[in-house]
Amino acid sequence: MDFMAILGDSLQQALGPTAIIYCLAAIGLNVHFGYTGLLNFGQAGFMMIAGYSIASAVTVFSTSLWLGVLVGLILTVVLALLLGVPTLRLRADYLAIVTIAAAEIIRQTISAAKFSGTFGGQDGVTDFISGFRAANPYSTSLDLGVVEWSAYDTWVMTVGWTMVVLSCVVVWLLMRSPWGRVLKSIREDEDAVRSLGKNVYAYKMQSLVIGGMFGALAGFAVALRSAAVGPSFFATDVTFFAYTVLLIGGAARVFGPVAGAIVFWFLITGLGTFFSQATRSELIPPAIMDTQQASLMRFIFLGLGLMLLMIYRPQGIFGDRRELAIDAR
Amino acid sequence: MPADVTTTPGGTPATTVDISAARAALKDVDREPGAAKPDPIVIADNIVRQFGGLTAVDVEHVEVQRGVITALIGPNGAGKTTFFNVLTGFDRPNEGTWSFNGNGLNKVPAYKVSRMGMVRTFQLTKVLSKLTVIENMRVGATGQKGENLLSAMFAPLWRQQETDNTAKADDLLERFLLIKKREDFAGSLSGGQRKLLEMARALMADPELVMLDEPMAGVNPALKQSLLGHVKSLRDEGRTVLFVEHDMDMVRDISDWVIVMAQGQIVAEGPPHTVMGDQRVIDAYLGSHHDQDLSEDVEEEILAAAQAEIEAEHADDVTVEPDQDAEQEDHRG
Numbered sequence: 001m002d003f004m005a006i007l008g009d010s011l012q013q014a015l016g017p018t019a020i021i022y023c024l025a026a027i028g029l030n031v032h033f034g035y036t037g038l039l040n041f042g043q044a045g046f047m048m049i050a051g052y053s054i055a056s057a058v059t060v061f062s063t064s065l066w067l068g069v070l071v072g073l074i075l076t077v078v079l080a081l082l083l084g085v086p087t088l089r090l091r092a093d094y095l096a097i098v099t100i101a102a103a104e105i106i107r108q109t110i111s112a113a114k115f116s117g118t119f120g121g122q123d124g125v126t127d128f129i130s131g132f133r134a135a136n137p138y139s140t141s142l143d144l145g146v147v148e149w150s151a152y153d154t155w156v157m158t159v160g161w162t163m164v165v166l167s168c169v170v171v172w173l174l175m176r177s178p179w180g181r182v183l184k185s186i187r188e189d190e191d192a193v194r195s196l197g198k199n200v201y202a203y204k205m206q207s208l209v210i211g212g213m214f215g216a217l218a219g220f221a222v223a224l225r226s227a228a229v230g231p232s233f234f235a236t237d238v239t240f241f242a243y244t245v246l247l248i249g250g251a252a253r254v255f256g257p258v259a260g261a262i263v264f265w266f267l268i269t270g271l272g273t274f275f276s277q278a279t280r281s282e283l284i285p286p287a288i289m290d291t292q293q294a295s296l297m298r299f300i301f302l303g304l305g306l307m308l309l310m311i312y313r314p315q316g317i318f319g320d321r322r323e324l325a326i327d328a329r
Numbered sequence: 330m331p332a333d334v335t336t337t338p339g340g341t342p343a344t345t346v347d348i349s350a351a352r353a354a355l356k357d358v359d360r361e362p363g364a365a366k367p368d369p370i371v372i373a374d375n376i377v378r379q380f381g382g383l384t385a386v387d388v389e390h391v392e393v394q395r396g397v398i399t400a401l402i403g404p405n406g407a408g409k410t411t412f413f414n415v416l417t418g419f420d421r422p423n424e425g426t427w428s429f430n431g432n433g434l435n436k437v438p439a440y441k442v443s444r445m446g447m448v449r450t451f452q453l454t455k456v457l458s459k460l461t462v463i464e465n466m467r468v469g470a471t472g473q474k475g476e477n478l479l480s481a482m483f484a485p486l487w488r489q490q491e492t493d494n495t496a497k498a499d500d501l502l503e504r505f506l507l508i509k510k511r512e513d514f515a516g517s518l519s520g521g522q523r524k525l526l527e528m529a530r531a532l533m534a535d536p537e538l539v540m541l542d543e544p545m546a547g548v549n550p551a552l553k554q555s556l557l558g559h560v561k562s563l564r565d566e567g568r569t570v571l572f573v574e575h576d577m578d579m580v581r582d583i584s585d586w587v588i589v590m591a592q593g594q595i596v597a598e599g600p601p602h603t604v605m606g607d608q609r610v611i612d613a614y615l616g617s618h619h620d621q622d623l624s625e626d627v628e629e630e631i632l633a634a635a636q637a638e639i640e641a642e643h644a645d646d647v648t649v650e651p652d653q654d655a656e657q658e659d660h661r662g
Contacts, residue, residue: 173482178467178475178491185457185468191419192455192527196469197443197534198476206478322514323459 001277004146009273011147014266017225020160021047021218022264025242026249026257027167028214033243034251035175036207037187039092042083042099043242045106046212048234049075050219052110052119055229058128060118065131072216079106080212081205088204095208103236111231124230132224156224163217164258172254174210183207184252218242244306250316259317267305271298348564351396352585360599363390370395370538370569371416371447376425378411378593385411386422387593393538398560398570400580400601403590404614409573410452412590413542417449418442429538444471446537452546452573454523458516462507465515465526466498467491469533498533505529505559521552528559539563541572545579557583577605577614589613 013019025043032038050072057068083102087095110119119125136155141148149157174180182203185193194200223229241264249260275294278284289297315321354367369392378386386408393399403409414420416427418439427434429447443449457465473494474480475487502508505525510518515526524544531539544560545553561583563570574580580587580601587604589597591613597604604610 170482173484174478177481177484178473178487179478179481181460181464181468182476184460188457188459189455191451192457193468194419194439195417195443195449195451195455196530197440197448197471198468199438199440322517 001281001283006270006273006277008147010266010270012149013269014262015147015157016149016265017153017156017160017221019261019265020157020164021221021225022242022245023164023257023261024160024167024218024221025215025238026245026260027164027171028211028218029239029242029246030251030253030257031171031174031183031207031211031214034246034253034256035180035187036183036204036211037092038088038204038208038211039096040099040208040211041096041236041239042101042103043215043218044234044236044238045099045103046076046079046215047219047222047238048103048106048110048229048231049079050216051223051229051234052125052219054220054223055125055128056118058131059125065128069220072220073213076212076216076219077209080209084205084208088201088208100236100239103234103239107231107234120230122231124228124233126228129224129227133227153225156221159224160221163221167214167217168254168258175254179203187252244302247306247316248309250318253316253318256316256318263317268298268302271301348396348567351394355394355397355586355600358394358586360597360603362595362598364392364598366392366394368395369393371427371429371571373416373427374425376412376415376422376427378408378415378420378422384593386415388412388425388590388595391588391595391598393569393571393588394586395569396564396567397585398564398572398583399586399588400584401571401573401588401590402575402577402580403596404575406592407590407613408593409575409590410542413449413540413573417447417540419449443534443536446535447540448531448534448536448538449540450524450527450531450542450544452542454520454527456515456518456523456526458514460515461512462502462510462515462518462526463495463498463512466502466530466533467494469530470494470497471534494533498529501529501532504562506555521548521556524548524552524556525559528556532563536568538569538571541570543573543575545574545576553579581605 025047028046029040029043032040053072053075054065054068057063057071058065061067079102083095083098087098109115111122111124113121115121116123132155133152136152138151138154138158141150142154175183182193182198185198186200186203190200193203219234222233226233245260245264246257247260248263249256249258272295275284275289275297276291279286279289279291279294284294309316313319315323351368358364358366371391371393373388373391375390376386376388377384401409401413411420415422415425416434418434418437418441429442429445432445434442437445457468460468473487474490475484480486499508499511502511505528507518507522507525507529510522515523518526528539528541528544541560544556548556557579560570560572564585572584584601587597587599587601588595589604589607589610591609596609596613597607599607
């Protein structure tokens, strides 16, 4: 049993590019769900649109990644408007239904055989990252003893954590303002806000668009990390992992998604490595569990952990206990 | 005056309204449903609101006098709250027109109605539970620059206005005896305190007309007295108040004019003391047979009326009007 290896693996994921992706996605969901009370179950759809935008900007249109970033942001705004116009006047559940369906529609359409010439079908798009690779200022890997990241990963992390920091600043600036106060009020009671002369529909739309744009940043991070985009990177579970990240950290808190992403990936990787080592070294006898089964144990523990979290600390790491006391009424 | 002071039409309370004159003017008003008022702030015509087959509201004509407290009363299920929702834009009638200060309100969304100076509260109090009391108050302020997405991120653009709004909110909290709760979550307040907070929050918008939906519901008697005082103070500072209530005693105390609804229609209007004695009002509250013993004769008569109605319905190809028959029977009884 090599505990240093477990720790190394865990840290690598917890601070590495994967955590960044879920952190950005959760920041978007925080704006939607945490602050405004909108149930967006289609964050993966926003990410996919953005990821494919920068990939195809290079492969299909042979322009720069920057143009892809711009197009990606514009398309996520369009998607948010399309989803919001019919549903935001209705009860919250309708947005949930529409977004989860839309995310799947987008995924099935992009991966359809008909478009495989452009989007590569199930294989996705690769070979669009050379410009980003060339801009990498790091020539050696980042070695911290326990944990090591390759030069490319370090570059992705630099860009990624910068995006996270900037996003947190933007969320903080927005949510301390009267604008953010209106969003929080909408979460509490729409009709009360309407009776005070605020255009609730417009605010919900703005929230959906802004949260979707953070989702777009997560989509860019996916494309940069893997140097590829494919339909399997944007499955429905991505959205639910992002929700888990948000709930661990604490909804409606600026740093909730950051802490949540780090803790989530630390634990899930740590558990994964632990069980794989334990079965391989036959610490857990094969009669109980073989290595293949061990790889699933982390999800069982994840579910258990989520349940315990909801029972004993439903407000997450940064949440305020006082707020929960109110819900109990 | 900083430029941030609300610029909604009628945003400043109509201090020009002479309260005693407004009340005096009501002396000459007809005591009939739909009577014309000398200076109406709200006028509604032919409002019909149906839920499936049920007609919840069917108001032919009603006017609300400016500068006084008007009570809208009626038994449970009379359609008061539905009518209230229609007036404030929270519900759409099937037909009808209504106006505030002469501006038609058909198809005007609720938030615009509020901006015009007609702010409401709710029967089931709607405080923003996870916001502090002071934050609840600040949300109520109108015309906030910081509520615009583009300027929200730049605090210097809205900080001054925020300070002014906070000062105003503190004054109101002082007046409504909530200043000690300033930093508490609104969700931790008692039922009565929530009513106070909702009323105070509505005042942040400087409404010309305050619409209170059952302000006394579920409030203990001591707090009721204080709430009554607050409602009166609204009128005394020149605002118009329209409130829904079904407790007659409350109404008698504070209202200058009473409109009575029953089964969706306005059945009576007048100053509180005359309305209370009105036969139609008593009938609406207690039923038209309330002062009779249900002797066998009467019982048979009612049964006969019902039988006649059923038969008439069976023969519905013939153009008999069963309702009329039934009504005549009623009167005889």
